[in-house]
Amino acid sequence: MKLFSMAIHGNGLRAQHMYILTWLIFSGGFFSVVDADFNYQDALTKSIIFLEAQRSGKLPPNHRPSWRGDSALQDGKVDLVGGYYDAGDNVKYGLPLAFTVTSLSWAAIFYQAELQEAGEIKNVRAAIRWGTDYLLKATAKRNCLYVQIAAETTAALAAASVVFRHADHAYSRRLLNRAKAVFQFAKTYKGTYDGECPFYCSYSGFNDELLWAATWLYTATKRSIYMDYIQDEAISATVSEFSWDLKYAGAQILLTKYYMEGKKDLQNFKQEADSYICSVLPDSPDHKVYISPGGLVQRDGANAQYVTGTALLFSIYGDILARHKQQVICGNKKFGSARLIAFAKQQMDYLLGKNPRRMSYMVGFGNKPPTHAHHRGASVPKMSPNKVINCPMSFVYYYNTNASNPNELTGAIVGGPDKNDNFVDQRSNSAMTEPTTYTNSLAIGVLAKLAKYHAQS
Secondary structure, three states: OEEEEOOOOOOOOOEOOEEEEEEEEOHHHOEEEEEEEOOHHHHHHHHHHHHHHOEOEOOOOOOOOOOOOOEOOOOOOOOOOOOEOOOOOOOOOHHHHHHHHHHHHHHHHHOHHHHHHHOOHHHHHHHHHHHHHHHHHHOOOOOOOOOOOHHHHHHHHHHHHHHOOOOOHHHHHHHHHHHHHHHHHHHHOOOOOOOOOOOOOOOOOOHHHHHHHHHHHHHHHOOHHHHHHHHHOOEEEEOOOOOOOOOHHHHHHHHHHHHHOOOHHHHHHHHHHHHHHHHHOOOOOOOOOOEOOOOOEOOOOOOHHHHHHHHHHHHHHHHHHHHHOOOEEEOOEEEOHHHHHHHHHHHHHHHHOOOOOOOOOEOOEOOOOOOOOOOHHHHOOOOOOOOOOOHHHHHHHHHOOOOOOOOOOOOOEOOOOOOOOOOOOOOOOHHHHOOOHHHHHHHHHHHHHHHHHOOOO
16 A cells, blocks of 8 residues: 555535524634534435435436426436436536445445434435446446546445345345446556546546545455455545545545454554544644634535535544544544544534524525525426426526525535635525535435434424
């Protein structure tokens, strides 16, 4: 395993609840609100419904967003019908789609019991399968992939194979066999598509995806061939971000679990996982990531994706540390599992309404949620099948209007506030009001855990 240091930023794009608001000032001048009580079960259910609203293709009879219809039924010279639209426009990008499946699968594996108790495990499996069915189509031809980053597709298929191992063994084997083949393809034809992509360019390169893919293949198979690759060939890096473009921290936390279970030659991944945590925690001496005055992790446009990604990693790593009675070491300070888990909850609570504006950033949930999500399907009303609206006039009628969206994009977590906790609920402000599938997929595991352990009485 090769190691180098890396600092990189990915380019990302109503149920009632009761709350008590109390402001506390912490060191560094950051503010945090405490003592809020949310209906996490409702937030969890709605976050999954949003993924259904992003489905492309022929929709199933049990599809819940009633305003959505079939779409893109003739995609591709080969059959590429299905999959997910990544965000507010009707486009399917392979890289974020695969990451949505991988991160959702991780939640389904690590928080299976919590999702089961919440009654949502079947819906989560259905959401994963909607993505993997498409990825199987995209990889049907040997040494050919109708997608952008091969190794992320490997990770998605391998992680999903673990999800379906007991629920649908034949499907699980199919996913795993395809994951192995695509990984070989990814190793053989290394490269990025930086010069070809208008969006979702892989600024971090392909090495993080290769480590991430090998880690998920090892998780799915426990075969030494993948561990050998991780230790002898893969490249790792110290980072302060986890996102659709940068996977190192996720792989490091997965591998730290194996280190704590006895694979002591993986100690370097524990050190790198700790480094990620130390760079984010505001009370760490190695803190690097900007935290807003209201306490929110802040990086770039469509910032909520970094918030939910941080929450998932802190939650999972916190649980791993608790299980093995370990701590994170940040210079001369140590942080236990409780600190990580509390920070994960703080980030999710901010999005749900525990923030300076006292508003929810999830559509259809909580107090004063957004009503102008940057989303074509939600902003265009139902109309006759024969109705024709040209593109320029659609901007006049539906985009450049102050009216709320006619269709509620239930459960969508929008981009969120800026670095000063300011927010404008305006459709044209895509950085603040556009949702993404991976923002929600990263939130689902954390919400399931919160629904179990912080349920409203």
